[in-house]
Amino acid sequence: xxxxxVAASSCLLGELVRFNGGHSxxxxxxxxxxxxxxxxxxxxxxxxGLGTPRETLRLESSAAGPRLMTRKTRLDLTDRMTAMATERxxxxxVDGYVFKAKSPSCGIHGIPSAGGDRRNRGVFAGVVMxxxxxxxxxxxxRLHDALIRxxxxxxxxxxxxLRALFATGWTPGDLVAFHARHKMQLLxxxxxxxxxxxxxxxxxxxxxxxxLAADYTxxxxxxxxxxxxxxxxxxxxxxCLGMITLDAARRADLVEVIASYQAGQVALSVPATLxxxxxxxxxxxxxxxxxxxxxxxxxxGLRNFVLEPG
Numbered sequence: 001x002x003x004x005x006v007a008a009s010s011c012l013l014g015e016l017v018r019f020n021g022g023h024s025x026x027x028x029x030x031x032x033x034x035x036x037x038x039x040x041x042x043x044x045x046x047x048x049g050l051g052t053p054r055e056t057l058r059l060e061s062s063a064a065g066p067r068l069m070t071r072k073t074r075l076d077l078t079d080r081m082t083a084m085a086t087e088r089x090x091x092x093x094v095d096g097y098v099f100k101a102k103s104p105s106c107g108i109h110g111i112p113s114a115g116g117d118r119r120n121r122g123v124f125a126g127v128v129m130x131x132x133x134x135x136x137x138x139x140x141x142r143l144h145d146a147l148i149r150x151x152x153x154x155x156x157x158x159x160x161x162l163r164a165l166f167a168t169g170w171t172p173g174d175l176v177a178f179h180a181r182h183k184m185q186l187l188x189x190x191x192x193x194x195x196x197x198x199x200x201x202x203x204x205x206x207x208x209x210x211x212l213a214a215d216y217t218x219x220x221x222x223x224x225x226x227x228x229x230x231x232x233x234x235x236x237x238x239x240c241l242g243m244i245t246l247d248a249a250r251r252a253d254l255v256e257v258i259a260s261y262q263a264g265q266v267a268l269s270v271p272a273t274l275x276x277x278x279x280x281x282x283x284x285x286x287x288x289x290x291x292x293x294x295x296x297x298x299x300x301g302l303r304n305f306v307l308e309p310g
Contacts, residue, residue, distance in 0.1 A: 006040065009099055045057070055070045154296060157296040158291070180286075268303045
């Protein structure tokens with residue numbers, strides 16, 4: 001399993017860099033996920049030279065857009081933060097980013113300004129996200145939602161595998177093999193993206209490598225950013241079931257388990273685990289090797305929740 005490189009607001013990993021000299025340690029990030037990723041710790045305020053403890057900041061509306069201001073002394077830090085963020089973003093080579101929620105520098109959505117507008121992003125986060133539009137990003141607040149957490153972790157591990165591929169002296173054949181292992185994972189997120197990725201790979205031997213890598217990266221990352229709902233997962237599960245040789249009784253059992261998942265009675269981990277087990281037993285190598293069945297380390301236990309049908 002390739003280890004993703006993930007940037008995170010330093011306070012979420014327990015560093016004492018908050019405005020009050022404290023931290024905002026997140027249990028999942030500093031606990032279960034910590035064993036499987038390499039962190040790139042970033043505190044924009046500290047890197048901008050503000051120190052800790054420090055005066056609190058807020059966004060204020062202006063004709064030129066939100067301004068990052070100190071609350072009491074009315075110091076405008078927008079240009080300083082933007083310049084630092086631009087430099088940081090230019091050298092950022094990571095597979096995902098977890099920002100501090102509700103922060104005027106790091107928040108990724110819904111940050112209020114003094115003028116009442118709640119559609120803002122933090123100044124630092126906005127620069128990073130604009131520079132890396134395909135990068136999986138979340139804040140720790142949204143990661144408390146089981147589906148959002150599972151999707152984010154799935155994306156950072158997929159991103160890491162793709163980065164590892166293109167970091168080598170890869171060949172078009174390597175890309176074809178990579179895509180073959182990820183087909184069901186892509187299909188679960190978006191059938192349209194799945195087909196587009198297939199068309200890119202079909203021309204792998206006829207295009208310049210740089211152009212091919214850029215095109216595949218765009219389609220791959222964009223497809224995985226789309227929601228893999230119950231219906232799409234059911235489609236993939238049946239697709240895989242059709243490629244495994246089973247007797248009538250075992251096939252009927254699996255159809256029943258998939259129906260239970262579709263009805264919101266069991267978690268996705270139940271039919272997925274059974275299918276992978278039968279693929280191993282029956283020698284269905286194509287199904288067995290699909291990243292769909294092991295998109296991240298199993299001990300994270302991220303598919304063990306029940307989704308509402310529909």
